[in-house]
Amino acid sequence: xxxxxxxxxxxxxxxxxxxxxxxxxxxxxxxxxxxxxxxxxxxxxxxxxxxxxxxxxxxxxxxxxxxxxxxxxxxxxxxxxxxxxxxxxxxxxxxxxxxxxxxxxxxxxxxxxxxxxxxxxxxxxxxxxxxxxxxxxxxxxxxxxxxxxxxxxxxxxxxxxxxxxxxxxxxxxxxxxxxxxxxxxxxxxxxxxxxxxxxxxxxxxxxxxxxxxxxxxxxxxxxxxxxxxxxxxxxxxxxxxxxxxxxxxxxxxxxxxxxxxxxxxxxxxxxxxxxxxxxxxxxxxxxxxxxxxxxxxxxxxxxxxxxxxxxxxxxxxxxxxxx
Amino acid sequence: xxxxxxxxxxxxxxxxxxxxxxxxxxxxxxxxxxxxxxxxxxxxxxxxxxxxxxxxxxxxxxxxxxxxxxxxxxxxxxxxxxxxxxxxxxxxxxxxxxxxxxxxxxxxxxxxxxxxxxxxxxxxxxxxxxxxxxxxxxxxxxxxxxxxxxxxxxxxxxxxxxxxxxxxxxxxxxxxxxxxxxxxxxxxxxxxxxxxxxxxxxxxxxxxxxxxxxxxxxxxxxxxxxxxxxxxxxxxxxxxxxxxxxxxxxxxxxxxxxxxxxxxxxxxxxxxxxxxxxxxxxxxxxxxxxxxxxxxxxxxxxxxxxxxxxxxxxxxxxxxxxxxxxx
Numbered sequence: 241x242x243x244x245x246x247x248x249x250x251x252x253x254x255x256x257x258x259x260x261x262x263x264x265x266x267x268x269x270x271x272x273x274x275x276x277x278x279x280x281x282x283x284x285x286x287x288x289x290x291x292x293x294x295x296x297x298x299x300x301x302x303x304x305x306x307x308x309x310x311x312x313x314x315x316x317x318x319x320x321x322x323x324x325x326x327x328x329x330x331x332x333x334x335x336x337x338x339x340x341x342x343x344x345x346x347x348x349x350x351x352x353x354x355x356x357x358x359x360x361x362x363x364x365x366x367x368x369x370x371x372x373x374x375x376x377x378x379x380x381x382x383x384x385x386x387x388x389x390x391x392x393x394x395x396x397x398x399x400x401x402x403x404x405x406x407x408x409x410x411x412x413x414x415x416x417x418x419x420x421x422x423x424x425x426x427x428x429x430x431x432x433x434x435x436x437x438x439x440x441x442x443x444x445x446x447x448x449x450x451x452x453x454x455x456x457x458x459x460x461x462x463x464x465x466x467x468x469x470x471x472x473x474x475x476x477x478x479x480x481x482x483x484x485x486x487x488x489x490x491x492x493x494x495x496x497x498x499x500x501x502x503x504x505x506x507x508x509x510x511x512x513x514x515x516x517x518x519x520x521x522x523x524x525x526x527x528x529x530x531x532x533x534x535x536x537x538x539x540x541x542x543x544x545x546x547x548x549x550x551x552x553x554x555x556x557x558x559x560x561x562x563x
Numbered sequence: 564x565x566x567x568x569x570x571x572x573x574x575x576x577x578x579x580x581x582x583x584x585x586x587x588x589x590x591x592x593x594x595x596x597x598x599x600x601x602x603x604x605x606x607x608x609x610x611x612x613x614x615x616x617x618x619x620x621x622x623x624x625x626x627x628x629x630x631x632x633x634x635x636x637x638x639x640x641x642x643x644x645x646x647x648x649x650x651x652x653x654x655x656x657x658x659x660x661x662x663x664x665x666x667x668x669x670x671x672x673x674x675x676x677x678x679x680x681x682x683x684x685x686x687x688x689x690x691x692x693x694x695x696x697x698x699x700x701x702x703x704x705x706x707x708x709x710x711x712x713x714x715x716x717x718x719x720x721x722x723x724x725x726x727x728x729x730x731x732x733x734x735x736x737x738x739x740x741x742x743x744x745x746x747x748x749x750x751x752x753x754x755x756x757x758x759x760x761x762x763x764x765x766x767x768x769x770x771x772x773x774x775x776x777x778x779x780x781x782x783x784x785x786x787x788x789x790x791x792x793x794x795x796x797x798x799x800x801x802x803x804x805x806x807x808x809x810x811x812x813x814x815x816x817x818x819x820x821x822x823x824x825x826x827x828x829x830x831x832x833x834x835x836x837x838x839x840x841x842x843x844x845x846x847x848x849x850x851x852x853x854x855x856x857x858x859x860x861x862x863x864x865x866x867x868x869x870x871x872x873x874x875x876x877x878x879x880x881x882x883x884x885x886x887x888x889x890x
Contacts, residue, residue, distance in 0.1 A: 265695065291695070294726075301715045302684045302722035309688020312673050313623070314696055317688075332715070336678050337685060345666035345674055346656030347882035381883050405885045431889055 241422040249391035249423045250280045250356075250412070253398040254318065256427055258288050261316060264402065267294035268303065268320030268356075277322045278358055278417050300326050304333035304355060308341065308407075311353040318402060324359040324411065325371050338407045339382030352405045354398075360451060360501055361538045361549045362414040370538035370548070372501040375508050377409045378479045384432060385409045385479040389453045391421040393476055396430030403429060413501075415451035435482035437489070441471035444495040444562060446555065447486055447512055448472060452499040452531070455552045459559065468563060478508055486512065487520045494525035495562040499555055504532040526562040531555050564778040568844045574616065574773050575839060576853055578608040578832045581632040583857045584641060585804075588631070588648070591865075592808035597648050600677075601662040602629040606771075606803030609831035610735050611636035613776025614703050617784045623671045623689050623702040625682040628663045629735070629802075630675035633705050638670040641864035651871035658874050659882065673702075679740075680706060680713035683732065687719045687793075690728030694790060701787045703731045703780075708797075709740030711754050720795065724761040727792040731783040734795070735770065737802035742817040758795035770798025771831040801826035 647654025686704030758765020
């Protein structure tokens with residue numbers, strides 16, 4: 241099968257949906273002529289024009305708020321906040337409006353909005369362009385939170401997100417945006433709430449997200465030689481979370497590592513850890529280990545950024561602790 | 564602008580519909596019949612009525628936390644409103660929203676909002692959708708003067724201006740942001756001057772003169788409907804009660820009796836009533852009949868609300884998400 245990058249897979253999904261549904265449009269900062277800060281919307285401005293690929297003022301509250309309104313007014317907005325780091329400025333729109341409108345109005349009004357953001361640390365962007373705090377959104381009832389990993393996942397999950405009538409936070413990751421992978425040319429969707437077992441194994445379960453899935457798979461290859469069999473589970477949507485697949489795997493392996501780039505306290509890794517502790521503690525042969533970003537901001541300087549980003553090294557030392 | 568006698572009588576009826584609702588809510592609240600945050604709009608009735616009489620049934624309204632009047636003026640019914648305030652399953656939002664989050668999509672009310680300024684950007688987006696879909700629908704966004712100091716106001720109005728959204732932004736300047744007076748909130752005489760920052764028309768009007776409200780919004784609605792973009796209209800008015808129903812001292816802690824009495828003399832309903840009586844467009848008997856009918860409607864609404872069931876606990880878990888099968 242042909243291979244394309246994560247970025248190209250998203251672009252393909254957007255192009256398909258723009259072509260097939262006139263109600264789909266995109267807006268965001270620099271998504272037009274520039275094609276987006278990470279190139280996801282490249283070429284779409286030329287193909288679909290300024291009425292549907294819309295560059296907007298630097299107004300995150302309005303980008304999300306008017307996106308919500310546009311979805312209530314009958315459109316299918318697929319909008320972009322360039323970095324997840326910029327969402328605190330529009331948190332009212334996300335937490336109080338986007339997540340709650342359907343609920344507090346008793347189900348009368350839908351908000352079929354897809355909000356794309358880029359998260360993760362890479363490239364010396366320091367404290368305000370490197371964060372992965374999507375657990376803020378996971379914490380909030382009413383939002384669906386999608387964390388695609390491979391180009392295949394990206395295309396299928398964006399198609400599903402655009403088809404959904406629920407409000408979606410679609411998280412992209414800087415470290416995976418240019419990774420290549422096999423992607424079918426035809427349209428397909430991937431259901432929400434279904435984890436993907438990226439590698440089967442029997443000794444340790446690693447639940448990993450986004451770039452850390454690749455790190456976990458690399459480690460799994462390496463420790464195979466030491467006769468350690470690692471199962472890698474990618475939740476793909478973290479809200480709703482596929483608890484069953486994780487718990488079934490833990491029942492089989494008896495060991496759990498959770499690898500996620502969010503901060504360690506109150507993060508996604510903590511939540512999955514708590515779920516497994518509550519529902520499957522009898523099956524555990526070792527403590528659950530969280531591999532996550534430390535409880536610090538991300539710093540600029542190379543060794544400090546390296547120390548901040550969780551990766552293969554941290555997964556490796558976690559493995560040593562549980563085996 | 565020419566306003567027919569029939570329209571003027573309708574204006575009076577609609578304003579009384581709001582006045583009676585708000586005053587009866589205050590009574591019910593003090594009696595402990597209803598609970599929660601309820602923000603009354605007594606004294607401000609000319610604005611929602613004058614605005615909504617310019618709208619078609621399929622047009623939209625985005626309301627604020629002080630929203631009862633907007634919803635009633637757009638066609639909301641006492642019984643479903645009251646059932647919502649009683650937290651009953653027959654309420655507009657099945658008892659999930661309450662006063663601050665009433666919506667009724669059937670009549671184009673896409674929601675009140677518990678966050679000051681929370682609806683401004685949303686309205687900009689609904690107006691964008693109407694423009695995009697070329698359906699000529701107009702959205703009126705109502706908010707208080709307090710909201711004009713939020714970042715959401717700046718971003719939302721500018722965004723709507725840039726996108727030429729089919730929106731009319733309506734500032735209900737009732738002089739107080741809870742207890743904080745205008746002079747502690749901004750340095751402007753008229754808030755409509757802020758429209759200049761966004762390159763859109765802005766005008767300030769006496770919000771207690773319904774004929775002026777109607778006329779000014781008529782222009783703004785026409786402009787929006789014709790795809791010419793948003794306008795900002797400020798209506799000067801006064802919040803008769805405290806910030807919320809049942810507020811201790813009903814607002815007297817932070818304002819003078821003299822000030823309150825002064826504004827009472829400018830009451831929008833009395834003003835229109837006087838004009839209609841003076842010009843013999845209506846007689847006292849008819850006004851009494853309108854009041855009686857509304858009070859009977861309200862009594863029936865209380866009965867409907869009281870007899871309606873409270874939600875089962877399971878309802879807490881409903882409507883968090885739309886159930887869908889996206890295979």
